Amino acid sequence: IAGITQAPTSQILAAGRRMTLRCTQDMRHNAMYWYRQDLGLGLRLIHYSNTAGTTGKGEVPDGYSVSRANTDDFPLTLASAVPSQTSVYFCASSENSGGYNEQFFGPGTRLTVL
Amino acid sequence: GQNIDQPTEMTATEGAIVQINCTYQTSGFNGLFWYQQHAGEAPTFLSYNVLDGLEEKGRFSSFLSRSKGYSYLLLKELQMKDSASYLCAGGDSNYQLIWGAGTKLIIKP
Numbered sequence: 001i002a003g004i005t006q007a008p009t010s011q012i013l014a015a016g017r018r019m020t021l022r023c024t025q026d027m028r029h030n031a032m033y034w035y036r037q038d039l040g041l042g043l044r045l046i047h048y049s050n051t052a053g054t055t056g057k058g059e060v061p062d063g064y065s066v067s068r069a070n071t072d073d074f075p076l077t078l079a080s081a082v083p084s085q086t087s088v089y090f091c092a093s094s095e096n097s098g099g100y101n102e103q104f105f106g107p108g109t110r111l112t113v114l
Numbered sequence: 115g116q117n118i119d120q121p122t123e124m125t126a127t128e129g130a131i132v133q134i135n136c137t138y139q140t141s142g143f144n145g146l147f148w149y150q151q152h153a154g155e156a157p158t159f160l161s162y163n164v165l166d167g168l169e170e171k172g173r174f175s176s177f178l179s180r181s182k183g184y185s186y187l188l189l190k191e192l193q194m195k196d197s198a199s200y201l202c203a204g205g206d207s208n209y210q211l212i213w214g215a216g217t218k219l220i221i222k223p
Contacts, residue, residue: 035213043203058210103159103211105156
């Protein structure tokens with residue numbers, strides 16, 4: 001692994017189903033983030049984690065949950081998917097959370113909820 | 115409230131220069147970032163400004179005026195591969211990034 005990976009690449013999901021999007025980084029970055037990107041809107045922060053063992057809510061957290069059991073992994077769970085959660089989801093990481101910190105992005109997961 | 119504004123789309127000619135503007139309002143200020151995003155791909159970092167002035171990096175330069183809440187990205191000697199969306203993002207008081215919707219840059223031969 002080099003950088004940050006996400007799985008699956010794309011998924012079609014029936015409404016009401018539970019889904020976990022996976023994110024793994026091998027850069028030993030402390031901070032990790034989940035964004036959604038919708039046409040005509042900027043990236044919107046869903047949840048973040050400043051360090052392993054801690055998480056925080058972003059701009060649009062409703063319907064999503066995260067965990068950060070270790071430094072490398074930051075899964076995003078949709079407990080009961082709804083069509084409005086159709087989006088492209090990007091996971092990102094940065095060395096630290098404060099001040100200047102370039103964020104590195106994974107390739108994204110394209111999720112369609114029907 | 116917090117807001118990042120940038121034009122939706124711009125068109126330029128190969129070999130020319132283009133300036134993409136961004137105005138921002140964030141609670142607190144912790145720097146202004148520019149990212150490039152090719153269609154169907156992830157954003158990648160281009161530049162970061164926290165002090166007023168111009169930062170030059172090869173064909174790309176970024177300018178910041180904190181007093182005006184204004185930044186621009188300047189792309190010189192445009193190449194076809196520069197066709198992409200350019201995302202402006204401001205760091206707020208919680209060190210989270212507030213993102214603009216992006217400017218789609220179309221390069222014509």
